Amino acid sequence: MTSNSQTSFRLPFLFIATGIVSFVLFHALSLSSLANWTMEYPRGPVGWTNTHLLVLGWGTMVAMGAVYQLMNVVLQKDLYSRPIGYVHYFSFTIGFIGLLLGFAFGRIIWIGAFASLALLGIILFAWNIGAALLHAKLWNTVTIGAAFAVAYLVLTGLTGLTMGLDFPLNFLGVWHDRFLGAHLWFGAVGWFGLLIASFSFKLLPMFYLSHGHSVRWEKPLLILWNGAVVIGAFAMLTGAGLPLLWIAFLLLAAAYAAYTCYIKDVMAKKHKSSPGEGIIFSVWAVRGFLVFMLFLLVFAILFPEQFTRTESIVILGWAYLWGWVALTILGYMSKIVPFLWWTHKYGVLVGKVPTPSLSQMINERYVRALLHLTGTAMLVLMLGLAFSLPIVVVIGGCALSIFSVAYIGLVANVFLK
Amino acid sequence: MAAVELIREQLKAVIDPELNVNIVDLGLVYDIVNENGDVKVTMTLTTPGCPLHTTMTNGVRAALHGMEGIQSVDVEVVWSPPWTPAMMSESAKERLGVY
Numbered sequence: 155m156t157s158n159s160q161t162s163f164r165l166p167f168l169f170i171a172t173g174i175v176s177f178v179l180f181h182a183l184s185l186s187s188l189a190n191w192t193m194e195y196p197r198g199p200v201g202w203t204n205t206h207l208l209v210l211g212w213g214t215m216v217a218m219g220a221v222y223q224l225m226n227v228v229l230q231k232d233l234y235s236r237p238i239g240y241v242h243y244f245s246f247t248i249g250f251i252g253l254l255l256g257f258a259f260g261r262i263i264w265i266g267a268f269a270s271l272a273l274l275g276i277i278l279f280a281w282n283i284g285a286a287l288l289h290a291k292l293w294n295t296v297t298i299g300a301a302f303a304v305a306y307l308v309l310t311g312l313t314g315l316t317m318g319l320d321f322p323l324n325f326l327g328v329w330h331d332r333f334l335g336a337h338l339w340f341g342a343v344g345w346f347g348l349l350i351a352s353f354s355f356k357l358l359p360m361f362y363l364s365h366g367h368s369v370r371w372e373k374p375l376l377i378l379w380n381g382a383v384v385i386g387a388f389a390m391l392t393g394a395g396l397p398l399l400w401i402a403f404l405l406l407a408a409a410y411a412a413y414t415c416y417i418k419d420v421m422a423k424k425h426k427s428s429p430g431e432g433i434i435f436s437v438w439a440v441r442g443f444l445v446f447m448l449f450l451l452v453f454a455i456l457f458p459e460q461f462t463r464t465e466s467i468v469i470l471g472w473a474y475l476w477g478w479v480a481l482t483i484l485g486y487m488s489k490i491v492p493f494l495w496w497t498h499k500y501g502v503l504v505g506k507v508p509t510p511s512l513s514q515m516i517n518e519r520y521v522r523a524l525l526h527l528t529g530t531a532m533l534v535l536m537l538g539l540a541f542s543l544p545i546v547v548v549i550g551g552c553a554l555s556i557f558s559v560a561y562i563g564l565v566a567n568v569f570l571k
Numbered sequence: 572m573a574a575v576e577l578i579r580e581q582l583k584a585v586i587d588p589e590l591n592v593n594i595v596d597l598g599l600v601y602d603i604v605n606e607n608g609d610v611k612v613t614m615t616l617t618t619p620g621c622p623l624h625t626t627m628t629n630g631v632r633a634a635l636h637g638m639e640g641i642q643s644v645d646v647e648v649v650w651s652p653p654w655t656p657a658m659m660s661e662s663a664k665e666r667l668g669v670y
Contacts, residue, residue: 224622227620227621227622228620229620230619230620230624356620359618360589360617360618360621360622361589363590363617363656363667365617365654365655365656366655425656425659425664425667426590426667426668427667427668428668493589493622496588497622497623497626500588501625501626501629502629504585504586504588504626504627504629504630504633504634505584505585505629505630505631505632505633505634505635506584506633506634508584508586509586509588510588511586511588511589511591512588512589512591513591
């Protein structure tokens with residue numbers, strides 16, 4: 155094994171492995187409360203702890219690992235600085251753990267201090283990726299989309315830290331809620347959304363072996379998505395209310411429509427029958443969320459007072475973060491993790507001895523079954539939340555935890571192959 | 572000295588793990604020149620920025636290393652002409668299941 159391939163492996167592996175541990179911990183906590191936390195008022199210690207464990211500890215960890223894994227592939231150059239990457243990892247990991255403990259035990263000083271450390275990690279990440287992009291001078295829809303995503307992550311961290319500091323210092327007043335709204339738009343839609351969409355411009359054609367496909371929807375998608383984030387965050391910061399927020403959701407729905415059109419173009423020129431079950435599932439997640447967005451737009455017009463209720467926002471959050479972001483990351487992990495491990499363990503053996511194919515690293519039938527069960531459980535949980543049915547929430551929430559942990563176990567098992 | 576066809580056959584040991592098809596049947600090997608045991612393989616990849624770039628080129632070197640009559644192996648990756656699916660062998664197309 156060359157030292158170069160070792161170092162290429164370690165950094166993404168650290169992030170992805172930490173993400174997997176966080177994911178299991180999140181579901182262990184959720185199961186221990188029989189998913190009751192999902193029914194509690196979201197803006198409290200339990201809601202903050204669980205949400206940040208999932209979105210920082212798992213989603214952002216895995217996404218950062220994927221960026222470190224794929225950015226040198228996209229740029230065809232090595233990362234700007236691996237040492238910065240390691241400092242980023244430790245700063246972000248210690249910061250997010252302290253932040254969680256601060257939320258859980260209501261220690262407002264911890265929240266501010268550790269949020270600062272987590273933000274330092276995010277800034278180091280942005281510096282590392284930004285410098286790599288500037289040095290490579292390779293500007294296309296993948297790199298521009300990723301650059302915007304990382305910029306939105308920094309804004310998410312800045313707004314989050316400002317709110318964290320507001321707990322002990324109490325200087326934001328009415329702006330605290332407004333910062334929260336912008337924090338959600340920057341983080342959920344800007345960071346996760348744009349990163350997934352822009353990386354799919356590189357990954358989907360590879361997985362489908364699609365050649366000569368049209369790229370006509372890539373730029374409109376990026377413009378619409380950025381427009382949604384900017385207007386959504388602006389609407390929250392200014393307290394402009396539903397009309398402007400509705401326009402942000404309309405732009406986001408249009409971005410998802412462009413995404414489905416892009417996927418259709420990729421599939422029209424595919425030269426491989428199956429991209430893998432995880433990718434098929436993530437493609438359906440895009441289509442499913444587009445349908446949900448269209449329903450949401452109509453719902454907001456017909457029932458504007460219902461739309462802005464906390465219960466509705468919780469369901470919207472679940473639909474987006476679990477129904478699309480999490481299911482997409484889970485789907486992509488069935489490809490990213492085997493590739494990472496295969497390159498590390500078998501890459502050096504190519505041409506010398508027979509090596510397994512990537513599809514032999516993970517059981518695709520189990521991937522399909524467990525992702526479908528996880529998706530179904532998520533729908534049951536959302537129905538329970540929508541109609542205030544505690545027993546349905548418990549069944550859906552517990553099933554979600556059981557099936558998704560079984561799935562992540564399947565993914566983690568790749569490291570034993 | 573190893574004949575070019577023997578070298579080409581040997582290169583079938585280098586398999587793209589995502590597609591599970593060897594690089595010869597994928598049509599990635601454009602040219603093989605053997606000048607008194609100094610072998611130059613000109614090849615491409617299915618897409619620029621292929622994550623398997625280094626793995627595949629190292630795989631070519633490893634596959635030919637120690638082959639009788641070969642002293643050195645030089646691998647050049649080119650992007651012109653760009654690879655197209657039409658360059659795949661019939662067996663590769665069949666294996667990928669879209670023809």
